[in-house]
Amino acid sequence: MAGILLTAKTRVAERLDFSGLTPADLARGATNELSAHVVGTTRHALRLADVFDVRSGGADGDVMVETGGALIDGLGASMTGGRLIITGDAGERVGVGMKGGRIEVRGRAGGHAGAGMSGGLIHIAGDCGDCAGGLIAGKRFGMTGGTISIDGSAATRTGEKMRRGTILVRGATGAMAGVRMLGGTIVAEGGVGPDAGRLMRRGTILASGLARGAGIPATFADCGVHDLVILRIMARDWTRELGPLAPRFTPHVVRRYAGDLATIGKGELLLPA
Amino acid sequence: MTAQTETALQAAAPIVRNGITIDDTFAEAFGMSATGLVITADSAKWARQCAVTMTGFGTSVIGCGAECGIDRELSPDETPDGRPGFRVLMFGFSPDALTPQVMNRVGQCVLTSPGSACFAGVEAPMRIGLGATLRRFGDGHQTARRSGGKRYWRIPVMDGEFVCEHDTGCTTDAVGGGNLLICGRDRPGVLAATELAVEAIAKVPDVITPFPGGIVRSGSKVGSKYAGMFASSNEAFGPTLKGAVRSELTADIASVLEIVIDGLTAAAVADGMRAGLAAVIAEGGRHGVTRVSAGNYGGKLGPHHYHLKDLI
Numbered sequence: 001m002a003g004i005l006l007t008a009k010t011r012v013a014e015r016l017d018f019s020g021l022t023p024a025d026l027a028r029g030a031t032n033e034l035s036a037h038v039v040g041t042t043r044h045a046l047r048l049a050d051v052f053d054v055r056s057g058g059a060d061g062d063v064m065v066e067t068g069g070a071l072i073d074g075l076g077a078s079m080t081g082g083r084l085i086i087t088g089d090a091g092e093r094v095g096v097g098m099k100g101g102r103i104e105v106r107g108r109a110g111g112h113a114g115a116g117m118s119g120g121l122i123h124i125a126g127d128c129g130d131c132a133g134g135l136i137a138g139k140r141f142g143m144t145g146g147t148i149s150i151d152g153s154a155a156t157r158t159g160e161k162m163r164r165g166t167i168l169v170r171g172a173t174g175a176m177a178g179v180r181m182l183g184g185t186i187v188a189e190g191g192v193g194p195d196a197g198r199l200m201r202r203g204t205i206l207a208s209g210l211a212r213g214a215g216i217p218a219t220f221a222d223c224g225v226h227d228l229v230i231l232r233i234m235a236r237d238w239t240r241e242l243g244p245l246a247p248r249f250t251p252h253v254v255r256r257y258a259g260d261l262a263t264i265g266k267g268e269l270l271l272p273a
Numbered sequence: 274m275t276a277q278t279e280t281a282l283q284a285a286a287p288i289v290r291n292g293i294t295i296d297d298t299f300a301e302a303f304g305m306s307a308t309g310l311v312i313t314a315d316s317a318k319w320a321r322q323c324a325v326t327m328t329g330f331g332t333s334v335i336g337c338g339a340e341c342g343i344d345r346e347l348s349p350d351e352t353p354d355g356r357p358g359f360r361v362l363m364f365g366f367s368p369d370a371l372t373p374q375v376m377n378r379v380g381q382c383v384l385t386s387p388g389s390a391c392f393a394g395v396e397a398p399m400r401i402g403l404g405a406t407l408r409r410f411g412d413g414h415q416t417a418r419r420s421g422g423k424r425y426w427r428i429p430v431m432d433g434e435f436v437c438e439h440d441t442g443c444t445t446d447a448v449g450g451g452n453l454l455i456c457g458r459d460r461p462g463v464l465a466a467t468e469l470a471v472e473a474i475a476k477v478p479d480v481i482t483p484f485p486g487g488i489v490r491s492g493s494k495v496g497s498k499y500a501g502m503f504a505s506s507n508e509a510f511g512p513t514l515k516g517a518v519r520s521e522l523t524a525d526i527a528s529v530l531e532i533v534i535d536g537l538t539a540a541a542v543a544d545g546m547r548a549g550l551a552a553v554i555a556e557g558g559r560h561g562v563t564r565v566s567a568g569n570y571g572g573k574l575g576p577h578h579y580h581l582k583d584l585i
Contacts, residue, residue, distance in 0.1 A: 164419060183417075202416060229313075229390050229436040230418055230427055232354040237421030266416050 019074025
């Protein structure tokens with residue numbers, strides 16, 4: 001049994017919203033109900049069938065969306081299992097509120113990727129917008145579990161108010177990575193931008209360095225260079241769980257900055273020794 | 274002679290292997306609760322030191338609270354943090370009896386050991402707290418970290434951080450009290466043969482031999498002529514008394530040593546006894562071993578009976 005393939009019929013000018021369609025909905029195939037689902041965001045009320053061909057394709061259980069350049073928001077929102085493959089760029093809020101399964105974005109992703117997610121894996125092959133793994137308006141916490149792996153760079157406020165889970169960025173993060181963080185881990189292999197960890201209470205930001213012009217926030221305390229056993233454990237777990245997506249920057253001897261001391265200061269910014 | 278007496282005589286016929294008589298008897302063992310820990314350090318030397326220290330004074334539940342020992346050395350590939358390590362096992366009467374033993378031993382012997390870290394060594398639904406309790410040593414500076422589906426505590430100490438998994442598994446399917454009694458002509462020879470047996474048992478996974486070097490020289494019986502004594506010397510196996518009391522020993526036996534074996538499962542204890550017995554049969558003769566027996570209480574106390582004839 002094959003999976004489901006959605007191919008864009010035509011390039012539409014308006015943004016599309018898939019947040020009402022879980023991959024489980026899509027996996028049921030071209031039902032009348034699915035075809036009639038409104039994905040447009042203007043008064044034209046475009047239906048799924050107006051914009052996409054839905055047919056069998058790909059591996060069993062997979063849902064593949066070929067965006068054809070369309071701006072699609074909310075892909076994989078509230079996903080609980082299976083695999084969603086997005087060929088092209090994903091719009092805003094890919095995997096928002098995701099609970100399980102795997103999303104592969106074979107392109108770039110917009111803002112709020114994986115915001116509020118609690119489980120599963122999102123792999124973004126390109127760059128990612130603001131607030132990856134961050135906070136959804138009206139919610140108390142950012143991501144509370146799962147993993148976001150970004151091959152490119154991440155924009156600002158990555159992991160805002162995240163509580164658990166892991167964000168791995170091959171490139172650099174923009175300003176305020178880990179702002180108001182409550183737990184979890186952010187790894188920035190290309191370094192972090194200004195104000196990383198501002199007002200973080202707990203959690204770990206492991207970065208290869210600071211971006212040009214960025215500094216250690218004044219409310220972080222230099223605790224010196226340490227060989228941290230926990231980093232050895234995390235590196236081995238990442239390798240086992242993520243395979244090729246595991247971070248390549250996994251030192252266990254680092255300089256530890258404790259912060260943000262403007263809060264309870266139980267978080268840490270770890271930089272190369 | 275009836276068929277029944279003939280069968281009985283055949284059953285009573287001694288089993289002799291390599292000149293060593295194997296008694297037609299059994300070791301009587303008991304159900305126990307058990308847990309395990311993986312202890313790592315920056316070097317194998319310090320991981321071993323830590324494991325030896327925390328398993329010290331852990332020979333018998335009668336007086337030590339728990340029976341403890343090193344199961345095996347772990348290579349860096351086998352440990353959660355990629356450092357050298359040892360797996361230790363602890364056996365007790367019940368999970369409730371094990372809990373304070375775990376806390377005290379890890380708190381006093383692992384937390385205190387340079388560079389150490391401590392992880393779960395048994396996976397089971399029933400859990401005993403490790404970092405769940407010890408984290409308080411951090412006095413508020415401790416932090417929790419999830420990785421690989423497990424929860425760890427990072428407790429600040431003077432050489433960095435003590436990393437300790439939140440809890441470890443506890444099984445109630447464990448068995449304690451498997452044993453072998455090795456009898457021979459002189460003390461050095463019996464000791465040498467028993468050491469070989471302990472080495473063979475050490476290669477069996479999921480078992481420990483909790484006594485000093487794996488060997489007991491003070492075999493006991495239940496009770497005593499003195500009030501308040503739970504156990505006392507088993508004079509039937511005391512060679513210096515063999516002419517004076519009702520002895521289990523023949524004239525040629527001048528020394529008896531015992532190996533007690535605890536295992537996470539009944540099968541592991543059987544495997545351990547089998548390995549020890551094989552080693553004694555193979556090498557015991559040249560060390561003056563003449564007989565192997567096993568200790569029991571008539572089969573009325575312990576549910577696990579390991580018949581030596583089934584282990585050859």
